[in-house]
Every structure is written in structure tokens, then in C-alpha cells.
Amino acid sequence: MSKTFTAVIIDYNYIKIIEATKKNKTYIINNFSLEKLNQNDIDATAYNDNSVNTENILIAEEIKKAFALRQFSKKNVFTVLNDDYIYNYNFSLPEMPEPDLVKAVEYEVKKKSPFPLSQIVYDYIYTCQENEDGSCTLLTTAYVAKKEYSEQLAKIFANADIKLRSIESKTTSLYNANLFIYGNNAGLHYLLIDINLISIKIIIIYKNTIIFERNIEEINIIKNTKNINEAGETISAEIQKTVDYYYAGKSIEPIEKIYISGVYSNNEMFKNIISNLTNIQAETVSILKLLDNGSSTDKHNHNAGNNRGKVDAACDNDENNNKKNKKEHKIQPLIKLSAELYKKIYKNKTAAKNVRKANNSNKLPDSSNNDGNDSNIINNYTDDGSIGSNNGITNMNLDGQILSNYILYDENNLFDILDIMLPAFGLMLGK
Amino acid sequence: MAKSSVKKKKNKTRINLLPLSDKINIARRNKVIVYLIVLVGYIFILSGYDYIIYGKTNNARTVVFNLNQKLETIRNNNIIYTTIQKAILNKEKIETSLKKDSLIINKLNRLKKKEYKKFIKIIKFPMPDGIWLTSLSSNNGNFIIDGNSMSLKDVSVYIKNIKKMKIFKKIYLSGIEKKIKKGNNYYTFDLKCKL
Numbered sequence: 001m002s003k004t005f006t007a008v009i010i011d012y013n014y015i016k017i018i019e020a021t022k023k024n025k026t027y028i029i030n031n032f033s034l035e036k037l038n039q040n041d042i043d044a045t046a047y048n049d050n051s052v053n054t055e056n057i058l059i060a061e062e063i064k065k066a067f068a069l070r071q072f073s074k075k076n077v078f079t080v081l082n083d084d085y086i087y088n089y090n091f092s093l094p095e096m097p098e099p100d101l102v103k104a105v106e107y108e109v110k111k112k113s114p115f116p117l118s119q120i121v122y123d124y125i126y127t128c129q130e131n132e133d134g135s136c137t138l139l140t141t142a143y144v145a146k147k148e149y150s151e152q153l154a155k156i157f158a159n160a161d162i163k164l165r166s167i168e169s170k171t172t173s174l175y176n177a178n179l180f181i182y183g184n185n186a187g188l189h190y191l192l193i194d195i196n197l198i199s200i201k202i203i204i205i206y207k208n209t210i211i212f213e214r215n216i217e218e219i220n221i222i223k224n225t226k227n228i229n230e231a232g233e234t235i236s237a238e239i240q241k242t243v244d245y246y247y248a249g250k251s252i253e254p255i256e257k258i259y260i261s262g263v264y265s266n267n268e269m270f271k272n273i274i275s276n277l278t279n280i281q282a283e284t285v286s287i288l289k290l291l292d293n294g295s296s297t298d299k300h301n302h303n304a305g306n307n308r309g310k311v312d313a314a315c316d317n318d319e320n321n322n323k324k325n326k327k328e329h330k331i332q333p334l335i336k337l338s339a340e341l342y343k344k345i346y347k348n349k350t351a352a353k354n355v356r357k358a359n360n361s362n363k364l365p366d367s368s369n370n371d372g373n374d375s376n377i378i379n380n381y382t383d384d385g386s387i388g389s390n391n392g393i394t395n396m397n398l399d400g401q402i403l404s405n406y407i408l409y410d411e412n413n414l415f416d417i418l419d420i421m422l423p424a425f426g427l428m429l430g431k
Numbered sequence: 432m433a434k435s436s437v438k439k440k441k442n443k444t445r446i447n448l449l450p451l452s453d454k455i456n457i458a459r460r461n462k463v464i465v466y467l468i469v470l471v472g473y474i475f476i477l478s479g480y481d482y483i484i485y486g487k488t489n490n491a492r493t494v495v496f497n498l499n500q501k502l503e504t505i506r507n508n509n510i511i512y513t514t515i516q517k518a519i520l521n522k523e524k525i526e527t528s529l530k531k532d533s534l535i536i537n538k539l540n541r542l543k544k545k546e547y548k549k550f551i552k553i554i555k556f557p558m559p560d561g562i563w564l565t566s567l568s569s570n571n572g573n574f575i576i577d578g579n580s581m582s583l584k585d586v587s588v589y590i591k592n593i594k595k596m597k598i599f600k601k602i603y604l605s606g607i608e609k610k611i612k613k614g615n616n617y618y619t620f621d622l623k624c625k626l
Contacts, residue, residue, distance in 0.1 A: 123446035
């Protein structure tokens with residue numbers, strides 16, 4: 001049995017869409033796209049009397065166009081409500097049957113929400129935490145949004161001829177994506193940071209429960225930072241601010257790990273900068289990396305480079321590798337690219353290879369171990385002009401290592417786009 | 432009971448903030464889909480069952496039909512056999528009767544020959560002048576001699592002569608009648624002779 005899901009995230013003036021088919025326990029990514037809304041058109045609507053409606057119609061048209069262009073499935077479409085419109089409330093409840101739980105959550109929401117129940121939509125997640133006496137405490141988080149926002153979003157999609165299956169929140173999608181990848185091995189107390197094109201989402205999870213979240217808007221990391229070091233510094237500062245606020249008046253275990261997703265999530269250098277600046281171990285969560293884990297990148301590249309016609313055979317090899325890897329690692333997320341997408345994404349084989357080599361290099365390209373290949377690769381890659389911007393400067397980091405200043409992120413690069421699709425992909429996950 | 436029902440669910444990690452009306456619509460649609468699936472499944476199972484039953488019935492029908500055909504063949508064979516048996520019996524009967532008939536015919540022929548010889552003898556045997564025979568016939572081995580005579584005496588002589596032939600055991604004069612024709616008298620007589 002296979003089921004196709006499409007996740008859409010309207011993130012300020014970007015529309016992210018990803019379609020995947022779930023076959024058994026494997027998610028096969030069929031297609032994805034990143035559409036940029038025309039800011040001028042949106043700005044022009046601000047002067048209209050009915051500016052919200054006009055903007056919504058514009059967004060609906062863009063969604064409709066994107067769906068038609070890439071032929072995304074309209075069967076099971078998920079989306080998220082903007083984080084600004086969602087309020088979340090944490091509370092714990094004793095274990096109880098589902099009907100009682102529904103009533104208890106309703107009571108809590110009624111108590112905590114500033115709006116009457118008739119004006120809101122709400123839902124909840126919970127994790128069962130076992131107590132010493134064997135009983136279970138339900139660590140519950142209720143998500144509340146004003147009904148009009150939910151209706152407005154549903155209307156946008158209805159205008160695009162799409163019947164929504166579910167409206168979720170980016171927080172739960174990132175939480176589910178992390179659970180999907182790491183299961184219960186993510187740690188006791190950790191921080192998720194999703195770096196988007198013009199916003200950042202920080203979530204702190206304690207004992208598998210979302211305990212804190214923060215949304216940082218209008219922080220255009222691509223435009224406002226000159227290079228990867230500056231980006232790392234800016235983000236580290238935001239993390240530090242969040243953590244300080246979070247710990248104010250609290251005495252709980254320190255945060256063990258930072259999981260970085262989104263922009264630069266496939267970049268080892270960026271991970272090291274964050275780790276060094278925050279003094280917390282950092283881990284990158286990238287769909288590309290998951291594809292690498294699930295299937296050998298070299299094999300992909302080798303096959304893509306040498307024999308494009310044998311894509312299916314390569315995929316079969318990947319399945320074998322998956323089986324082998326499964327034995328080696330107990331938790332092995334299963335994400336694959338469809339044969340069609342695989343062909344498309346590896347079309348520009350030189351760029352693909354170079355991106356891989358540049359990004360998978362765990363060592364920072366310092367002067368001592370740089371034998372010229374890495375810099376050549378980066379230079380070739382950037383000289384190509386199709387991917388990334390390049391100012392050709394190198395900087396020293398806090399440990400005195402020489403860092404590359406190339407900002408590798410490019411909105412037109414399929415690998416980079418795929419990297420920021422994790423929150424959208426996370427919408428398809430969870431129970 | 433309550434404990435187990437919660438534990439089975441483990442964690443819930445998804446939310447759905449769709450407006451209630453949409454959620455109800457989706458639930459209703461899902462319900463309809465489930466009903467349809469159940470209905471289709473039910474129809475499928477029923478038709479499958481029906482198909483199996485039909486197949487079985489059909490097979491049984493075919494078997495019964497074949498058996499009936501065989502039975503019919505056996506019955507026909509039996510009828511043919513009986514008919515042949517009867518025909519054989521009839522044939523035998525006919526043969527026996529034919530044999531009997533042929534024996535009778537043979538006997539009759541023999542008798543006929545004998546009688547013929549007797550007739551010849553009777554005819555050839557010399558008759559008195561006043562006697563003339565009108566008919567000579569035989570019935571159950573008895574000879575009937577019809578004739579005319581000029582006088583009674585001639586009749587008596589004729590009877591004596593026949594007796595002399597020693598063909599017949601007994602000779603009766605069953606009738607004698609006097610007749611006059613054109614002024615002439617004569618006698619008609621009948622003789623019955625037993626062998």
C-alpha cells in the first residue's frame with residue numbers, strides 16, 4: 001500500500017511544496033519546489049481596501065500555478081498555519097481514556113486561551129511519561145489558533161482548488177521530523193533550530209516534550225549576512241539569547257545538543273561554527289544527509305556520472321545498502337528520491353558532485369591540509385556561476401582555523417532547496 | 432480498562448487546526464469512503480462467494496448432467512439390449528414356429544402326395560358304367576366322393592370296388608337322392624371314406 005502526501009508551507013513570501021509517497025515505511029520524495037511570491041504584487045495590494053483578500057487570492061494563484069506546473073498530488077495536502085497565529089499551552093494530565101482527555105484538554109484550553117471556544121480551533125499533542133509507580137503522565141501541549149485564520153488558510157487553498165487534509169504547525173512538523181530521524185535517541189534536553197530563508201524557528205525539547213519555542217522573523221540570513229561565519233555568529237547569538245531566556249529562573253539539566261535544519265544544514269563548517277560559538281554539541285538535520293545515510297552518495301554520483309540510464313539499478317543498489325545500513329544502525333530513516341527526481345536533481349552532474357564533495361568534507365579547509373583539491377572544487381563550483389555566491393575571502397574562526405567565506409546557499413540550487421524542505425516533509429510524519 | 436486504552440495509544444504527535452466544519456466534512460468523507468470500501472468489499476465477497484457457489488453448482492450441474500447422460504445411455508442400451516433379447520427370443524420363437532410350420536408343411540406335403548396318389552388311385556380305379564363322379568375332395572384325412580349313378584346297384588358295386596382298393600378303413604354312404612332330369616332318373620350320392 002502506498003499513499004501520496006503533499007505538504008505546503010507558506011513562509012512569508014515563499015511557498016515550499018514537497019510531495020512524497022509513503023510505501024511501507026519508506027518515504028519516496030517525488031517532487032518539490034520553492035516558489036517566491038512577487039513582493040511587488042503583494043506590496044501593491046496593501047493600498048487596496050480589501051488588501052487581505054487580494055493577497056490571499058495572489059497566494060492562491062501562486063499555489064495553483066505551482067501545483068499545475070509540477071503536477072503535485074492534491075489528494076492529501078497538509079499545510080501549516082503561520083506560527084504568529086498559533087498559541088501553545090503546556091500542561092500535564094493524568095492518564096485517562098480518550099473521551100475524558102478530550103474534555104480535559106478542552107477545559108484547559110478554555111481556561112488558558114484569551115478567546116472563547118467558539119472563536120478558536122485547537123488540537124493537542126501528548127507524550128506519555130511513565131512515573132515511578134508505573135502510571136503515566138500525559139505531557140500535553142495544546143495548540144490554539146483563531147478560527148478566522150484557519151478558515152482564511154483553508155479558503156486560500158480552496159481558491160487554489162485544493163481541499164486541505166490538515167492544518168498543522170511548523171513546531172510539530174519539526175518535532176515529528178526529529179522524532180522520525182532520531183526516535184528516542186535525540187537526547188533528553190535538546191534544541192532544534194530551523195533556519196529559513198527569512199525566519200528562524202527555535203524549539204527546545206525536554207523529555208520528548210516541546211517545552212519552549214521561539215519564532216524569529218525577518219532575519220534574512222542570506223541577504224543580511226556577508227558570509228557563512230557571519231551567518232553562524234548571528235544565529236549563535238539568537239540561540240544564546242533564547243537559551244538565556246529559557247533558563248531564566250529555572251534549574252534544569254543543560255541543553256545537550258543543537259539540531260540544525262534548513263539553510264546550511266548540509267554544511268559541516270556551519271555546524272562547527274555554531275558548535276564552537278555556543279559550546280553545545282551541534283548536529284545537522286538535512287534531507288540530503290538522510291539520503292546520503294540511506295544510500296551511498298558516491299554510488300549515486302558514480303552512477304549518475306557514468307550511467308544515467310541505470311538509475312533504477314542504482315536505486316536497487318541503494319535498497320541493498322539500506323538493508324546493510326539498517327543492520328549497522330538501529331534507527332535508519334528511510335527517505336529516497338523517486339527515479340524521476342533523482343534524474344532531475346543529478347542532471348547537472350558536475351555541480352552535484354562538487355556540492356557533495358564540498359559539503360561532505362568534515363574537515364575545515366585550512367592551509368595545512370588543503371592540498372588544493374578542495375579549493376579547486378569550490379572554485380570550480382563557484383566559477384560555474386550557477387550555484388552560490390563567492391566573495392573569495394577567508395576568515396579565522398575562534399579556534400584560529402581558517403574558514404571559507406563562501407556562502408553556498410542558492411535559492412535556485414535543488415540541493416539547497418531540498419535542505420529547507422524538512423519542516424514541510426515533517427508534516428507528513430507523526431502519529 | 433481505562434489504563435490500557437491510554438497506554439495502547441502511546442503518544443500523539445500530530446495536530447489538525449482545520450476549521451471544525453472542514454474536519455467534520457473530512458470525517459464524513461472518510462466515513463463515506465469507509466462505508467464504500469466496506470460495501471465494495473461486501474459486494475466483492477458476496478460475488479466471490481456467489482461465484483464459488485455458482486461454480487460449484489455449475490460443476491454439480493455438469494456432473495449431474497453427465498450422470499444423466501450416462502444414465503440415459505445406459506437406459507437406452509438397456510432398452511436396446513432388452514429389444515435385442517426380445518428380438519432374439521422372437522427370432523427363436525419364429526424359428527421354432529417356422530420349423531414347426533415347415534414340419535407341418537412337410538407333413539402336409541407328404542399327406543398331399545399320399546392323398547394325391549389316393550386320388551389318382553380312386554380316379555384310375557375302374558368304375559361301373561352307370562357311375563360318374565362330380566367331385567372328389569378331402570377333409571381332415573377323410574375323402575368325400577360326390578357322384579351320380581344310373582341305379583342304386585351301381586352305387587353298391589362302386590362302394591364294394593372301393594373297399595377292394597383297401598385304402599380306406601371305413602366307407603359311409605352319407606347320402607343318396609333320386610333325381611329326374613328331362614324324364615331320366617338318376618341318383619346323386621355322397622361317400623365319406625375314412626383312412
